[in-house]
Amino acid sequence: MKYILPARDLNLEHTLECGQAFRWEDLGGCYSGVIGGALVKVSHSCGKLLVESSAPVGKERLEDYFGLNEDLPSIYRHIGKDPVINKAIKKFRGLRILNQDRWECLASFILSSYTNIPRIKKMIAGLSRGFGRRVALGDSVNYTFPEASGIAKADIRALKALGLGFRAEYIKETASRIAAKEIDLDEVGDLNYEQAKKALVSLKGVGGKVADCVLLFSFKKYEAFPVDVWIKRGIEDLYFRGKTVSPEEAARFARRRFGPYAGYAQEYLYHYLRHERGRG
DNA sequence: TGCCAGGAGTTAG
C-alpha cells in the first residue's frame, strides 16, 4: 500500500527521535516502524509525506498519527510568545506530537520508569518479538505491539527475561485490567483531561508523569504537561529564580503560561534543555 | 568501578 499526504511543517527526524515513540528506525532517507498491524516506511520531501505499508493503514489514520491536522504555525504563534520556547522552536521546527496507539503508548511509558531510552527500546522490541505478530515489507521485518490480552497471559519470568525488571508486574497487572475491560482506553479518551488523568493514574505503574506522556502522545490532550527532573529544574531556573517547586505546581504554572497547547511547549522545552545543558 | 538513566509504589515520620 502506498500513500502520499500533504505535510507542511514536518521534520521527521525531530518528530520520530524526540523520545515520544520508541519503535522508529532511521534507515537513511526514510524511517521504518509499525503502526497498528502494519510495517510502515515513511519519508518526507517537498512538503509531502510518502508512506509505504505492508497492510492498509488508511490515509486518515496516517494524518492522525503524524498530527498533520494540527496547525503548527498557529501553535507556534501561541506558545512562541515565551522567549525560551521561541528559541526552542527555531531549533526544533517541525517537531510534531504524534497520536499513537493508546495501549502501546501506555505500555511503553510504564516501561520508561527509571531507565533510559536505549533500554526502553530494547524492552519494547523484546515484547513485540516475543508476543506480537511478524510483519514484513521488502527486506524489513518487525513485529506488531502485543495486545493487552497477550501480555496479561504472559509469564512474569518471561517478561523479566526481556529485561523488564520490576516493571514486569506493573505492565502485566495493567494489561490484565485492560484485557478484562475493567478500563476501556477509548472511554478514557472521551473524558476531559483531568478525569482522563485520574483514570490512568489508577493503573499500576502509572504516576502523574507517565499519565501525562500517554495523554499527550496518544489521546490528543495537549494541555498535558509531563514534568520529569529536567523539566522541573528548567521551570524552576527559568521562571522561579531557582526556587524549588513541586511537579504539580510546575505543570499548573505551565498550563497558565502556555495555554491549551502546553504539551507542545513541554516537548520543545524538554529538547531545548537537553540540548543546552548537555547529555543529549 | 561507579554512576546515571524522561519514575512509581511503599513505608515511615
Add this chain to the structure above:
DNA sequence: CTAACTCATGGC
C-alpha cells in the same frame, strides 16, 4: 502531607 528507600539493568 513530604521524605527516604526500593526496584534491576544496560551503557559509558
